[in-house]
Amino acid sequence: PRKLVLMGFLTSALNPKVAMFYVAFFPQFLHPERGLWLAQTFTLGTLQIAISALVNALLVLFAARVARFLHRSAGWMRAQRYLMGTVLGVLALKILFTERKATP
Numbered sequence: 001p002r003k004l005v006l007m008g009f010l011t012s013a014l015n016p017k018v019a020m021f022y023v024a025f026f027p028q029f030l031h032p033e034r035g036l037w038l039a040q041t042f043t044l045g046t047l048q049i050a051i052s053a054l055v056n057a058l059l060v061l062f063a064a065r066v067a068r069f070l071h072r073s074a075g076w077m078r079a080q081r082y083l084m085g086t087v088l089g090v091l092a093l094k095i096l097f098t099e100r101k102a103t104p
Contacts, residue, residue, distance in 0.1 A: 030040045
């Protein structure tokens with residue numbers, strides 16, 4: 001788990017999309033007349049990280065609870081097997097009966 005958390009953190013921290021988000025989105029919320037620009041930047045960044053961490057933690061806890069419930073339910077496991085078999089069978093039939101386009 002520690003290695004996975006570190007990998008996730010590094011992936012997020014080194015993601016250029018995150019930097020572009022902060023550069024493009026945050027300046028509209030920074031007001032030099034309300035104090036130091038750098039302090040406002042760190043406050044907004046910290047708040048955004050805290051809210052994101054809270055939301056992600058709640059999602060993980062909810063998903064773990066649902067997964068535990070579904071794993072313990074023998075009826076759900078059986079239904080899931082038949083449901084996925086049906087979905088894959090329908091997809092196979094769709095592929096089988098889809099006409100191919102002529103290539104030039």
